[in-house]
Amino acid sequence: xxxxxxxxxxxxxxxxxxxxxxxxxxxxxxxxxxxxxxxxxxxxxxxxxxxxxxxxxxxxxxxxxxxxxxxxxxxxxxxxxxxxxxxxxxxxxxxxxxxxxxxxxxxxxxxxxxxxxxxxxxxxxxxxxxxxxxxxxxxxxxxxxxxxxxxxxxxxxxxxxxxxxxxxxxxxxxxxxxxxxxxxxxxxxxxxxxxxxxxxxxxxxxxxxxxxxxxxxxxxxxxxxxxxxxxxxxxxxxxxxxxxxxxxxxxx
Amino acid sequence: xxxxxxxxxxxxxxxxxxxxxxxxxxxxxxxxxxxxxxxxxxxxxxxxxxxxxxxxxxxxxxxxxxxxxxxxxxxxxxxxxxxxxxxxxxxxxxxxxxxxxxxxxxxxxxxxxxxxxxxxxxxxxxxxxxxxxxxxxxxxxxxxxxxxxxxxxxxxxxxxxxxxxxxxxxxxxxxxxxxxxxxxxxxxxxxxxxxxxxxxxxxxxxxxxxxxxxxxxxxxxxxxxxxxxxxxxxxxxxxxxxxxxxxxxxxx
Numbered sequence: 001x002x003x004x005x006x007x008x009x010x011x012x013x014x015x016x017x018x019x020x021x022x023x024x025x026x027x028x029x030x031x032x033x034x035x036x037x038x039x040x041x042x043x044x045x046x047x048x049x050x051x052x053x054x055x056x057x058x059x060x061x062x063x064x065x066x067x068x069x070x071x072x073x074x075x076x077x078x079x080x081x082x083x084x085x086x087x088x089x090x091x092x093x094x095x096x097x098x099x100x101x102x103x104x105x106x107x108x109x110x111x112x113x114x115x116x117x118x119x120x121x122x123x124x125x126x127x128x129x130x131x132x133x134x135x136x137x138x139x140x141x142x143x144x145x146x147x148x149x150x151x152x153x154x155x156x157x158x159x160x161x162x163x164x165x166x167x168x169x170x171x172x173x174x175x176x177x178x179x180x181x182x183x184x185x186x187x188x189x190x191x192x193x194x195x196x197x198x199x200x201x202x203x204x205x206x207x208x209x210x211x212x213x214x215x216x217x218x219x220x221x222x223x224x225x226x227x228x229x230x231x232x233x234x235x236x237x238x239x240x241x242x243x244x245x246x247x248x249x250x251x252x
Numbered sequence: 253x254x255x256x257x258x259x260x261x262x263x264x265x266x267x268x269x270x271x272x273x274x275x276x277x278x279x280x281x282x283x284x285x286x287x288x289x290x291x292x293x294x295x296x297x298x299x300x301x302x303x304x305x306x307x308x309x310x311x312x313x314x315x316x317x318x319x320x321x322x323x324x325x326x327x328x329x330x331x332x333x334x335x336x337x338x339x340x341x342x343x344x345x346x347x348x349x350x351x352x353x354x355x356x357x358x359x360x361x362x363x364x365x366x367x368x369x370x371x372x373x374x375x376x377x378x379x380x381x382x383x384x385x386x387x388x389x390x391x392x393x394x395x396x397x398x399x400x401x402x403x404x405x406x407x408x409x410x411x412x413x414x415x416x417x418x419x420x421x422x423x424x425x426x427x428x429x430x431x432x433x434x435x436x437x438x439x440x441x442x443x444x445x446x447x448x449x450x451x452x453x454x455x456x457x458x459x460x461x462x463x464x465x466x467x468x469x470x471x472x473x474x475x476x477x478x479x480x481x482x483x484x485x486x487x488x489x490x491x492x493x494x495x496x497x498x499x500x501x502x503x504x
Contacts, residue, residue, distance in 0.1 A: 017331040042294030110408040156362040203468040216455040
């Protein structure tokens with residue numbers, strides 16, 4: 001059996017509910033974060049929770065060639081308020097980041113056993129402001145390439161001094177993390193498998209997240225480059241294959 | 253001009269960044285929550301942020317016929333830990349709920365002016381456990397009908413006493429809320445509109461969230477009912493129309 005790197009189970013990240021679908025592997029946690037267009041970043045201000053949508057990508061500035069199955073940091077791009085900056089700039093700000101992808105609805109005889117097919121990651125970590133210009137450029141590169149791999153080098157880069165100064169990047173070092181992956185058909189409770197319920201439609205309603213044909217801007221003068229069209233084709237194919245898998249596999 | 257009900261701008265919910273796309277209308281905030289398959293619910297435990305994916309729907313138990321443009325509560329279904337229950341069961345637990353839908357990526361000349369088309373709602377509120385059986389049934393109905401309108405009455409309902417007892421519902425009364433809606437093509441900064449940048453592809457990469465054909469369970473014996481097929485058709489058509497709108501409209 002191949003050894004995989006897992007996040008240790010601590011009090012903070014141990015999944016207690018539906019633990020059969022819990023997954024602590026670095027690769028699972030990191031893949032879901034990188035595949036989610038948006039992350040939800042929560043932190044505490046004056047004792048109250050704040051939760052904001054932000055864009056982020058897992059990476060390692062010290063070991064840029066590290067794979068998704070290795071320890072990584074989470075780089076977040078987004079508006080960092082003065083208050084956040086003050087907190088994150090000194091001792092670091094505690095954050096909890098959640099990434100979720102919904103793959104479908106599972107309809108069974110009774111609402112109680114309805115379910116979702118989904119993939120989610122939760123990362124508990126400490127956020128600090130990135131001040132090193134090289135690390136900031138590294139983060140800007142991987143966050144731009146999250147949109148389409150290769151976009152950074154195929155756009156007007158590097159950023160100007162003004163752009164660099166106006167961009168805030170938070171680096172989140174991971175304290176603990178976990179993922180949940182639910183895939184498969186629905187499961188009925190034994191007492192619901194009766195003739196009377198057979199009139200009820202049951203099955204999976206798959207949801208796919210599809211890249212539609214790109215719409216060039218009014219001033220665009222070049223054909224769609226292959227780094228974009230190939231990426232879209234590959235992602236849509238993956239999506240189609242995952243739908244097939246997630247609707248037919250036996251659930252854990 | 254038609255008067256619309258808006259959330260008052262308070263310190264907590266006033267959008268300071270990109271305030272031109274901020275929207276405080278009840279209808280906008282509530283629609284995004286109801287359209288998001290998953291919500292991210294954050295709260296504070298021992299001074300640290302926790303953020304979990306949960307399912308929820310806006311509604312009013314006291315005025316069930318209230319529209320999305322009227323004041324509503326947010327009913328959340330999901331695993332409520334003993335710790336959450338203790339907090340929410342007494343004086344209420346402060347939560348911040350975020351719903352986000354990503355509609356596309358906006359590629360411009362330089363990463364600095366790249367953007368997302370998206371719709372997001374942020375609700376600050378106070379969560380309490382629903383204990384009244386009638387209110388619990390109301391919440392279970394609207395949350396089931398979030399998946400497909402009409403599903404509750406077309407499945408094995410009402411829940412058994414055991415199911416009712418085993419289901420936790422949180423009611424979130426809204427303290428303040430706001431939404432952000434970014435739609436439209438990309439915007440370049442004046443200094444980037446130069447010949448040298450014309451080799452860069454620019455435009456919108458729309459993302460649609462599509463209901464694929466439902467997959468019946470192995471034991472299903474009935475054809476797909478029209479309340480499901482009609483819903484899927486309507487939602488996919490809406491999605492297609494929104495993509496057209498969001499890629500062509502002038503951004504705010």
